[in-house]
Amino acid sequence: MTYTVRLLPSNIQFEVEKGQTVLDAALNQHVSFPHRCQVGACAACLCRKVEGEVSYHLEPMLTERExxxxxxxxxxxxxxxxxxLTFEE
Ligand code: FES
Structure with a gap:
């Protein structure tokens, strides 16, 4: 199963396969996506979901409000x- 991810405000799109993280998919397709640690610690990749559903193997540390x-x-x-996904405030 493959899903499409669209980034705002750049409107860049890439595909993500089942079992692949969104960041891995972006980097594999040479999409410049902010990142550093790749293990959920630095928050460099943090962005907001405008549409769609994500899941985690390990829930990240986000407050209920976040x-x-x-x-x-x-x-x-x-x-x-x-x-x-959006990188806009
Ligand atoms: S790259 Fe995602 S939290 Fe560091």
Whole structure:
């Protein structure tokens, strides 16, 4: 299963396969995606979900409020649907 991820505000799109993190998919397709640690610790990749569902093997450390606001850790997140992610405030 493959899902499409669209990034805002750049409108860049890439595909993510089941079992692949959103960040890995982006880097494999040479999409410049902010990142550093790739293990959910530095928050460099943090962005907000506008549409879609993600899942985690290990839930990242987000407060309920942050989760409600849609913050996701793409280096840890697996797509469960097509996604729209934003780096805008
Ligand atoms: S790259 Fe560090 S938290 Fe995602």
């Amino acid at each position: 989760q409600a606001e849609g913050w996701v850790f793409p280096c840890q997140a697996f797509a469960e649907s097509h996604l729209v």
